[in-house]
Amino acid sequence: MSNKKLLAGFACSALFLAACSQTATETIHDHLEQAAEIENEGFDTQQQPLVDAEERGTELYSQIVELDMDQFEEIVELADQAIETVNERRELISTEQESIEEGYSEFENAEASFEDLEDDELKVLAEEMQTAMDERHGSYQTLYTLYNEALDLDEQLYEMLKDEELDVDTLTGHIDTTNEKYEELQEATNNFNDHTTTYNDAKRAFYEASDLEVRFE
Template identity: 70%
Template sequence: MSKKSLLTVFACSTLLLTACGQTATETIYDHLEEAAEIENEGFNEQQQPLIDAEEKEAELYQQIVELDMDSFDEIVSLSDEALASVEERRELIASEKESIEDGYSEFEKAVSNFEELEEEELTNRANEMQEAMDNRYESYQALYTVYERSLDLDQQLYDMLKDEELDVDTLTAHIEETNGVYQERDEATNQFNEYTDAYNDAKEAFYEASDLEVRFE
């Protein structure tokens, strides 16, 4: 039932050389890279467990549909195991959302220094970076909303499977609805990843236009 989803993370960079004293671009750099570190740390902690849980649920679902009503007790047991996994994913996605929001808050600290930039090109690059980040942040909120919907539908599915009186038409309709939301989730994930790539490109362009010597990783 469930599908894998892997989000694109921020690209990190290393400042090779700084001048004496902290310039506006160096202060912005510090906040941008701190934002990247906050997010990437959160993704590293949450993404693989999320994928593992989804794969586990897919295996459980396959086991369930291969059983008949003579094995109803086993169906209930497997469904309960899948429900526990859904709750685990709910906690993981909430933690992932928190890391996104913490990273965005750190990014806003960089934005507060944009007005100190003196070169027009650098200001333009900074504004493009901010637009890309805002698009990315909004797209994640949309992704989170649809992911929550998919979790609710998965939970409903496994609760339904524990009903001995469940009819095939009801189950089929629910599965079709769930698959539709999975498709929306895949599209939202792709949109988020595109905005992440756009932000990474905008950040790299900002660094290249600045007086910073940065190595991109």
């Protein structure tokens, strides 16, 4: 079962170096960097625990398939432990999704100042940045949905393994379905990461064309 690996939020972070009266570009900068901070905090908090829970689930599954039906009680015990990792992942991905939504809401606050931009080039770059962010946000919704569907399939698998009368063909069919779902999830993850890169590039282009003095990390 593949791990879900995301870029660490907004990889392109900029430190605002100029301090004077608040212009439209400065207001936009403040909201964009606040959005980045919100997301980065969410990812930093959730990513490693997610990976750890996924790895524990994979290890438990490996232990289960090494056992035979004479060790059924141990199979049930391990399956219950694996279900606990599924529930843990549900909580973690939910918290991660909340940080995505909070960051997106903060980005929308920046949009309110786009119309105040006087430079035509900046307006075009701001529109490109908005499009990139909207597509990124949409790609995460797909990823989040697929991740939860994969979790449902994982839980169903572990419940099936607790059935002494489980039919092998039924189990094999479910495993195939689960693997297909994880393939979809990996594609969605790659898509989200690509959109994150596109957004970061668009944000950087906006900053570089503006009157802001920023330092990129």
